[in-house]
Amino acid sequence: MKLQYKILALCPLLFITQCTTISTGDGPSATQRDIYGLAQEKRDITFSVDFCDDYGPEAWFDKEEIIVAVREDFEESGLFNKVHYSATGFASARHYHFRVNLSGTDVQTRLLLANLSGLTLLTIPVWHNTQLDWSMSHIYKGKEVFATSSAQSASDVWWLPAIVAMPFFNHATTGSRMKHSAIYYFLKEIRANRLNELK
Amino acid sequence: MIKTRIKGNSVIMSVIFSLVLCSCNGRDLSIYYNSEAHPLESYETISKDMQPRVIEVIDFKAAQERYLASGYIVIGSMSFFDTRVTQAELSDLAKQKGASIVICVSAQKGTQTRSYTVPHTTNSTSHTSGTISDAYMPGYNTVSYSGTTTTSSTEWRHHQYRVGFYKNDVIFLAKKR
Numbered sequence: 001m002k003l004q005y006k007i008l009a010l011c012p013l014l015f016i017t018q019c020t021t022i023s024t025g026d027g028p029s030a031t032q033r034d035i036y037g038l039a040q041e042k043r044d045i046t047f048s049v050d051f052c053d054d055y056g057p058e059a060w061f062d063k064e065e066i067i068v069a070v071r072e073d074f075e076e077s078g079l080f081n082k083v084h085y086s087a088t089g090f091a092s093a094r095h096y097h098f099r100v101n102l103s104g105t106d107v108q109t110r111l112l113l114a115n116l117s118g119l120t121l122l123t124i125p126v127w128h129n130t131q132l133d134w135s136m137s138h139i140y141k142g143k144e145v146f147a148t149s150s151a152q153s154a155s156d157v158w159w160l161p162a163i164v165a166m167p168f169f170n171h172a173t174t175g176s177r178m179k180h181s182a183i184y185y186f187l188k189e190i191r192a193n194r195l196n197e198l199k
Numbered sequence: 200m201i202k203t204r205i206k207g208n209s210v211i212m213s214v215i216f217s218l219v220l221c222s223c224n225g226r227d228l229s230i231y232y233n234s235e236a237h238p239l240e241s242y243e244t245i246s247k248d249m250q251p252r253v254i255e256v257i258d259f260k261a262a263q264e265r266y267l268a269s270g271y272i273v274i275g276s277m278s279f280f281d282t283r284v285t286q287a288e289l290s291d292l293a294k295q296k297g298a299s300i301v302i303c304v305s306a307q308k309g310t311q312t313r314s315y316t317v318p319h320t321t322n323s324t325s326h327t328s329g330t331i332s333d334a335y336m337p338g339y340n341t342v343s344y345s346g347t348t349t350t351s352s353t354e355w356r357h358h359q360y361r362v363g364f365y366k367n368d369v370i371f372l373a374k375k376r
Contacts, residue, residue, distance in 0.1 A: 052283055052307075052363050053362075054282050054283060054362045054363065056313070056315075056360045056362070057358075057360060097257065099255060099305075101283050101285065101305075103282070103283070103285050106313075106315075107313070107315040107360065108315040108316070111315060111317055115318065131285050131286075131287055133255070133285055133286045133287075135254070135255035135256075137256060137257050139257075143258070143261070144256060144257045144258040144261060144262070147254050147255065147256040147257070147262060148254060149252075149253055149254050149255050149286060151253065151285070151286035151287060151290070153287065
């Protein structure tokens with residue numbers, strides 16, 4: 001009976017467990033501190049986002065979240081005057097185009113891994129990978145004058161001892177870190193190459 | 200009482216099936232790689248602890264010209280149709296080939312429909328009860344019976360999703376000596 005009660009007590013934990021997510025940076029990334037500083041001359045810019053989802057069901061984010069994150073971070077950077085999203089391509093003389101590609105372990109394998117994890121009651125560590133590839137092109141007066149990319153990957157871990165880390169490392173928190181880290185890197189590159197000062 | 204039978208074999212089979220499928224690797228991009236005829240001494244290969252820089256661009260020719268003008272040479276290229284190439288895949292291949300810069304452009308040419316199957320287990324329980332009487336038995340006995348039979352069946356349901364189908368053009372660059 002005692003063992004049954006223990007298993008019953010474990011059940012809520014198993015239900016709330018999605019998975020613990022650990023992110024690793026493959027490519028260049030940055031923090032908010034790297035972009036601190038105000039520009040002398042601020043200009044209006046436009047940006048567009050091309051979002052490609054090869055991840056399949058249960059993708060970490062969608063295009064709207066990317067647009068919101070880019071707009072917020074670009075506005076808060078202090079490098080630009082007004083930041084407008086454009087759905088129709090290169091809308092101004094100073095335009096930033098982002099291509100975001102979300103990919104990872106294919107859906108069938110993910111489901112089989114989830115099945116395997118469930119059958120073993122999370123006792124053996126099972127994980128799958130997600131990759132976030134970002135590219136940014138600066139289109140100045142209709143020409144691409146600068147391009148850079150940032151790649152990050154994350155692992156979803158299904159394992160009972162990893163539950164303790166789940167409140168701090170989950171899809172929402174890790175996804176947010178990955179998004180902002182990539183955008184900060186782009187802002188750092190804009191500052192370093194003085195793209196915001198082009199006349 | 201009719202005993203309930205649980206098929207434990209299906210669980211073991213699922214685990215083995217999952218392990219076998221999960222061991223499958225991703226695509227091998229090196230089959231698309233075309234090497235340029237440059238002697239190895241003519242360019243600087245990237246060291247193993249360095250990370251190649253992968254840059255996705257819009258204007259492929261302009262980016263290529265920018266790097267050629269700043270002392271780089273093209274050591275290899277590839278062009279293929281598939282899902283969008285990832286930076287991790289290109290970075291791994293660039294390390295193998297010794298390239299320090301990779302320039303790529305991916306143009307969507309359509310969509311591919313992919314499918315996945317999900318095991319869906321259904322349990323059905325049937326109750327049986329009744330009496331058996333035998334008029335020829337001494338004492339004209341009536342025997343009652345009852346039982347429950349649970350059968351579980353696994354059905355594989357197909358689901359579909361779409362992914363982009365791209366033309367990926369890539370060049371691998373290294374610094375000229």
